[in-house]
Each structure stands twice: as C-alpha cells, then as structure tokens.
Amino acid sequence: MRTARRAAVVGGVAASAVVLMAGPALAHVGVQPVGEAAKGGYATVNFKVPNERDDASTVKLEVNFPTEHPLASVAPQTVPGWKIVVTKSKLAKPIEMHGKQITEAVSKVTWTATGDGGVAPGYFQQFPLSIGQLPENADQLVFKTLQTYDNDEVVRWIDAPVEGTEPESPAPVLTLTAASEDGHGAPAGDKAGDDAKGGADHASDESADHKTASAASSDSSDGTARGLGIAGIVIGIAGVAYGVLAGRRRTPSSTDTPAS
Numbered sequence: 001m002r003t004a005r006r007a008a009v010v011g012g013v014a015a016s017a018v019v020l021m022a023g024p025a026l027a028h029v030g031v032q033p034v035g036e037a038a039k040g041g042y043a044t045v046n047f048k049v050p051n052e053r054d055d056a057s058t059v060k061l062e063v064n065f066p067t068e069h070p071l072a073s074v075a076p077q078t079v080p081g082w083k084i085v086v087t088k089s090k091l092a093k094p095i096e097m098h099g100k101q102i103t104e105a106v107s108k109v110t111w112t113a114t115g116d117g118g119v120a121p122g123y124f125q126q127f128p129l130s131i132g133q134l135p136e137n138a139d140q141l142v143f144k145t146l147q148t149y150d151n152d153e154v155v156r157w158i159d160a161p162v163e164g165t166e167p168e169s170p171a172p173v174l175t176l177t178a179a180s181e182d183g184h185g186a187p188a189g190d191k192a193g194d195d196a197k198g199g200a201d202h203a204s205d206e207s208a209d210h211k212t213a214s215a216a217s218s219d220s221s222d223g224t225a226r227g228l229g230i231a232g233i234v235i236g237i238a239g240v241a242y243g244v245l246a247g248r249r250r251t252p253s254s255t256d257t258p259a260s
Helices: 002-026 188-250
Strands: 030-033 043-050 058-064 073-076 082-097 100-113 124-132 140-142 145-149 154-157 173-175
Touching: 030 173, 043 058, 058 124, 073 082, 073 100
Parallel strands: none
Antiparallel strands: 030 043, 043 124, 058 100, 058 145, 073 124, 082 100, 140 173, 145 154
16 A cells, blocks of 8 residues: 555656646747648748746747748738737848849748737737748748747747757747648648639539439430330230231131031
8 A cells, every 4th residue: 555655656746747847848939830831832820929927928029030041921910919010131142032033031020019918927829920932941940039028028039959959948940841742832822722623623523424424324214215115116016916817817718618
C-alpha cells in the first residue's frame, strides 16, 4: 500500500512538472497557416497572441518581416478594436514578381488596440494576414515580434530557432511545405475555385454519362419491343397457316366418291 501511495505521489509531481514546463511554451506568440504555406505560392496565416500577464492587457503587436526573403504582397484582415499599419521598405536588391520588378516590400505590420480594446488576461487574439509570394528556396520564415502591454512592458519574441534547443523568447516561425506539381503554390481561393470547377466538371460528366446510359437503355428497350412485335407477327402468321392446312386435311374433296 505504501509503495502504491509513493508511486502515486511521484507520478503526480512528475505530471505537475510537465504541466509547469509546458505552460510557458504554449504561451509564446506563434504563427500558423490556414491550410498550408507552399513554397512559391501564397498563404493566409494567423499570428496567435496569448496574454501572459495577470494584471495587464496586450495593446500592441509588431511583426517584423524577414529581409532575406522579402514578401511584396501582404494584406491584413480587419480585426475589430485594432488599428493596422503596414510598413514598407526599399529593397537592397529588387525582386521579380509576375513579370514586374519589385523595389520595395513589407518590412513590418503593427496592430494597436483602440479605445478600451486589447487582449485581456486569460485571453488570446489572432491577427490574420494574406502573404506572398513565398520563397522557393527556404524551408521556413522567421518573424521577429514585439508584444507590448498597457503597463509599458515589452516582450521581445526575437530568438531564432536553434536545432535541439528551446530559445527563451522564440520568434514565430512559419514552416513552408513543398511546392505543388506545377512548381508554385496557389492561393486558398484559387484552390477552392479549382475544386469547385472540378466538382462541376465531374457533375457534368456524371450527367452526360447518365444521359448516355438513359439513351442506350431507351434504344435497347425499343429494340426489344420491336423484336417481340416481329416475333409475335411471325408466330401469328405461322398459326394461321397451320390452321388452314389442318382444316384442309380434315375436309373431304368434292370429287371423291364413297366406296361401294
């Protein structure tokens, strides 16, 4: 009994330690794609911002974009209670996108709470962005981020990831997936449109197949009916002929005389 109690106590302490150690990691500012973020394509991502303080609200978020992989197209989604500012900077080396030379790219996006807004203790907020064109020669993008509270405290989520270790203040990291078969990713809207078109084409094919099958069935039914009709006529004619011949055999000829 004592052994069982000791095991239960040790297990409870270990579980508590795991929860305490995992708690801070779950509270980091992070970024996740809606669907996937394919190399060479576009993606919608959400920056998830939890409030780590019990006595202060998050009132400002600054997301810095990687300069080694500039993103020319960045469009934020409206977040009620927050003002959004997109900052662009000149590129040291122009990039080409859709056949055009791009000389500037987004360097930072800032969300600032308005009025009594903000992320209160015990809550989190998501900040959506549509971004692209994603690089084809990178596996991830690192977004160094600053989180400001209404007591003027600033938490700097800027530590780049290091394999095998957990940074104290890790920056949000967006993992990129392999490009599609044509070598480029596609926006979620385009994919949905392609799926819808594919569904419509499939439905059209099914309708055409149904019509063809119906026509074939109708032709088969007509052919069967014609065959049965002809067979009935032939049988009827044969029956009439048989009846006539049988009658002739039973009726004596008028020229015959009875034997005496």
